[in-house]
Amino acid sequence: xxxxxxxxxxxxxxxxxxxxxxxxxxxxxxxxxxxxxxxxxxxxxxxxxxxxxxxxxxxxxxxxxxxxxxxxxxxxxxxxxxxxxxxxxxxxxxxxxxxxxxxxxxxxxxxxxxxxxxxxxxxxxxxxxxxxxxxxxxxxxxxxxxxxxxxxxxxxxxxxxxxxxxxxxxxxxxxxxxxxxxxxxxxxxxxxxxxxxxxxxxxxxxxxxxxxxxxxxxxxxxxxxxxxxxxxxxxxxxxxxxxxxxxxxxxxxxxxxxxxxxxxxxxxxxxxxxxxxxxxxxxxxxxxxxxxxxxxxxxxxxxxxxxxxxxxxxxxxxxxxxxxxxxxxxxxxxxxxxxxxxxxxxxxxxxxxxxxxxxxxxxxxxxxxxxxxxxxxxxxxxxxxxxxxxxxxxxxxxxxxxxxxxxxxxxxxxxxxxxxxxxxxxxxxxxxxxxxxxxxxxxxxxxxxxxxxxxxxxxxxxxxxxxxxxxxxxxxxxxxxxx
Amino acid sequence: xxxxxxxxxxxxxxxxxxxxxxxxxxxxxxxxxxxxxxxxxxxxxxxxxxxxxxxxxxxxxxxxxxxxxxxxxxxxxxxxxxxxxxxxxxxxxxxxxxxxxxxxxxxxxxxxxxxxxxxxxxxxxxxxxxxxxxxxxxxxxxxxxxxxxxxxxxxxxxxxxxxxxxxxxxx
Amino acid sequence: xxxxxxxxxxxxxxxxxxxxxxxxxxxxxxxxxxxxxxxxxxxxxxxxxxxxxxxxxxxxxxxxxxxxxxxxxxxxxxxxxxxxxxxxxxxxxxxxxxxxxxxxxxxxxxxxxxxxxxxxxxxxxxxxxxxxxxxxxxxxxxxxxxxxxxxxxxxxxxxxxxxxxxxxxxxxxxxxxxxxxxxxxxxxxxxxxxxxxxxxxxxxxxxxxxxxxxxxxxxxxxxxxxxxxxxxxxxxxxxxxxxxxxxxxxxxxxxxxxxxxxxxxxxxxxxxxxxxxxxxxxxxxxxxxxxxxxxxxxxxxxxxxxxxxxxxxxxxxxxxxxxxx
Numbered sequence: 001x002x003x004x005x006x007x008x009x010x011x012x013x014x015x016x017x018x019x020x021x022x023x024x025x026x027x028x029x030x031x032x033x034x035x036x037x038x039x040x041x042x043x044x045x046x047x048x049x050x051x052x053x054x055x056x057x058x059x060x061x062x063x064x065x066x067x068x069x070x071x072x073x074x075x076x077x078x079x080x081x082x083x084x085x086x087x088x089x090x091x092x093x094x095x096x097x098x099x100x101x102x103x104x105x106x107x108x109x110x111x112x113x114x115x116x117x118x119x120x121x122x123x124x125x126x127x128x129x130x131x132x133x134x135x136x137x138x139x140x141x142x143x144x145x146x147x148x149x150x151x152x153x154x155x156x157x158x159x160x161x162x163x164x165x166x167x168x169x170x171x172x173x174x175x176x177x178x179x180x181x182x183x184x185x186x187x188x189x190x191x192x193x194x195x196x197x198x199x200x201x202x203x204x205x206x207x208x209x210x211x212x213x214x215x216x217x218x219x220x221x222x223x224x225x226x227x228x229x230x231x232x233x234x235x236x237x238x239x240x241x242x243x244x245x246x247x248x249x250x251x252x253x254x255x256x257x258x259x260x261x262x263x264x265x266x267x268x269x270x271x272x273x274x275x276x277x278x279x280x281x282x283x284x285x286x287x288x289x290x291x292x293x294x295x296x297x298x299x300x301x302x303x304x305x306x307x308x309x310x311x312x313x314x315x316x317x318x319x320x321x322x323x324x325x326x327x328x329x330x331x332x333x334x335x336x337x338x339x340x341x342x343x344x345x346x347x348x349x350x351x352x353x354x355x356x357x358x359x360x361x362x363x364x365x366x367x368x369x370x371x372x373x374x375x376x377x378x379x380x381x382x383x384x385x386x387x388x389x390x391x392x393x394x395x396x397x398x399x400x401x402x403x404x405x406x407x408x409x410x411x412x413x414x415x416x417x418x419x420x421x422x423x424x425x426x427x428x429x430x431x432x433x434x435x436x437x438x439x440x441x442x443x444x445x446x447x448x449x450x451x452x453x454x455x456x457x458x459x460x461x462x463x464x465x466x467x468x469x470x471x472x473x474x475x476x477x478x479x480x481x482x483x
Numbered sequence: 484x485x486x487x488x489x490x491x492x493x494x495x496x497x498x499x500x501x502x503x504x505x506x507x508x509x510x511x512x513x514x515x516x517x518x519x520x521x522x523x524x525x526x527x528x529x530x531x532x533x534x535x536x537x538x539x540x541x542x543x544x545x546x547x548x549x550x551x552x553x554x555x556x557x558x559x560x561x562x563x564x565x566x567x568x569x570x571x572x573x574x575x576x577x578x579x580x581x582x583x584x585x586x587x588x589x590x591x592x593x594x595x596x597x598x599x600x601x602x603x604x605x606x607x608x609x610x611x612x613x614x615x616x617x618x619x620x621x622x623x624x625x626x627x628x629x630x631x632x633x634x635x636x637x638x639x640x641x642x643x644x645x646x647x648x649x650x651x652x653x654x
Numbered sequence: 655x656x657x658x659x660x661x662x663x664x665x666x667x668x669x670x671x672x673x674x675x676x677x678x679x680x681x682x683x684x685x686x687x688x689x690x691x692x693x694x695x696x697x698x699x700x701x702x703x704x705x706x707x708x709x710x711x712x713x714x715x716x717x718x719x720x721x722x723x724x725x726x727x728x729x730x731x732x733x734x735x736x737x738x739x740x741x742x743x744x745x746x747x748x749x750x751x752x753x754x755x756x757x758x759x760x761x762x763x764x765x766x767x768x769x770x771x772x773x774x775x776x777x778x779x780x781x782x783x784x785x786x787x788x789x790x791x792x793x794x795x796x797x798x799x800x801x802x803x804x805x806x807x808x809x810x811x812x813x814x815x816x817x818x819x820x821x822x823x824x825x826x827x828x829x830x831x832x833x834x835x836x837x838x839x840x841x842x843x844x845x846x847x848x849x850x851x852x853x854x855x856x857x858x859x860x861x862x863x864x865x866x867x868x869x870x871x872x873x874x875x876x877x878x879x880x881x882x883x884x885x886x887x888x889x890x891x892x893x894x895x896x897x898x899x900x901x902x903x904x905x906x907x908x909x910x911x912x913x914x915x916x917x918x919x920x921x922x923x924x925x926x927x928x929x930x931x932x933x934x935x936x937x938x939x940x941x942x943x944x945x946x947x948x949x950x951x952x953x954x955x956x957x958x959x960x961x962x963x964x965x966x967x968x969x970x971x972x973x974x975x976x977x978x979x
Binding site for chain 2: 022069070072113124133136144151153186209
């Protein structure tokens, strides 16, 4: 154990982005007392996020790993890339939620502050090199998200979402803690590197208790990522939460879950790759199957996107199962693409919501192309991308993940994934079909705002750019993770 | 069995029985009373592990604050209907079965536990010479400073959440 | 541990508890007399000289009185509620050092132990109020639960300053650390918060909302009678003793007294008792003087004034302690 490493004030340097976000969160709450215009609060939030992003970019470069706080906290390319995802997630979420939260009559300053705190938790998770930090980061993220899910507190379904998310989240935390305690009991350390060391020096890799600890940890992350059979909460929570928060948490916590899953499996349990791959393979198959098949039966678009997000988690898992750093790269690449296409799709869903109209049913999209051709075209791009149809980014993401799975010898997994991907295309294209091939039954008015337009423009552009020039993103991810 | 083993056996059995009582009582207040007894047992187990500080905190925080809060909420709600309603859903035998299988599995593999070759820095003797509060305090503010500070943010978020979800004003 | 050691502890425990219970019995006489004289009355005068035997007469009466249990009450909880209170209060005595080297258990976490037991003691009021199944009792129980949680925090925080100055939570060590310089002077903020919180924690006037005779007809204890009611009563007075003893130990130098002239020959336990009774007199004085708080005022005082003040006190103590080095 490297406990003799002392902590100095200089260690705080590595925490600057996290501290920035926390300060921004606190400032936003104070600002909420004196400022009535939520636009200003949102602008300050975005500006603060940009400052934090600058901190991540400027202070550390992109690939040299640095550790602080006695090796508990690391800043390396891997964590920095995930932080980039989280920053973009905050900014895009703020952009799409400004008008929406006003319509939902839940526009409080705390909303933006909690987005900051939640993202701080995700960043801490991405940087955690110690199971204790990891757990606390996860709790910080989860607690903020529970509150955000229940933000429309005059709506019963939002309350239900928050409560369900909270109970199952607490339940999964118990799994995580049990896994951590078993691992700690065997190895005598919570440091990820220390665990890897202890596992090999004590030769306890084939000890059933080590397995159990590993299984519990995977189960806990499975809850956060919404892997089947730990996905039960996702549809209800995604449906009941404010739509902007659904977008936020279908990307953020999922990415954070993958960040820690990758970190824990690749760093601490690297020597047990065969074993954890064996656990993850059936989970991945189930996840892809459940997500794709149940989504077919959904008529509520938020619910449909919830199942779609479950299915996507299954595809992303392939990169981890591959067990190579290239595989991990493809997963991270997928996550970044998923961020843009998913938030874009939710942005369109939000636009259909206006005073007195829920706008969440598939029927609401009937003949949308007649009255709102631009919005329909954007939705078409996002749906194509989610389905993985070239030349959109979604295709690139899936392509690399399947490639890496094949390279690592999981040809059958890639085949299964392709099959379910084809099945899932059905329900994505159904939305497109509704928009373009059906006649409008009722007048649909869209709620627009400048920030929403910016968010839509950025997401759609990114989906197309990464689809046509995939190497831009992939090289960035490669540089970050592989050095 | 040696005396310590006997003590531990008592606590292990008693805590299991108490936990079962907590989840099976019909009246929520009775559940809480059993939970109080359970918490006192947990505190005693901490004492047994030479962690008297944790034992005191266990009572003050869990028994003294959290459980009183539970009671407070339960007393405010009208639970007469809940008490007569069916307590478990239809699938409870399945859940119980899974729980029992998991427990059996745990019991089976616990024999495989490997005792670490060397003790860590904070052995019982080391803690005793300095006092548990002193050691805990030092460790919290040096080695585990970062987790400690993150925990403070987690608590802050909890406070914000309570205020946001409970305040009256709605525009 | 040898058999003799165990016997010695038992003997210590029994004697301390017995002496304590006699004190509890007579402190009630003291209260009636003190308040009587403050209100220009004489107080009890009939049984014995100046009513000195009144407590004994009262005890006999309570002991033989019918034990009424409401039909719709929750019986098991109704039975155990008063007992929890007495056990918690009397157990707290175990760590209080009566004189140098004498306490039943010299715990390292003495202060925390007392705080823990005082929070467990709150259950007796809450559960008693709930189990009685009566409006008045129930309101008393609700009030008590919120009050206890709130004031426990400020009480715990107010003692942190003392712990920091003494560098220990062992009560004997805290007394030795004072060594003539009582902590009440540097910790005057902490002491004020502590004393007022202790009033609230023991449900005494002006914070006796859980019983509030005038509005709740004695609150949580409305449905209790006979010996069970007496147990509640005993728990309250025992709690008062423990809190006074804690105040004496933490802020007023415990058993130490002036070491000159004939004072040096007075046994330390006498000094300890004098100080404790001083505090108890203060409790009575406040009861005779102040009106009851309103409930929202009570909550505001606890959360918005005492907790911040106690936190500030901790910061100040810490800063001063670092600068002093």
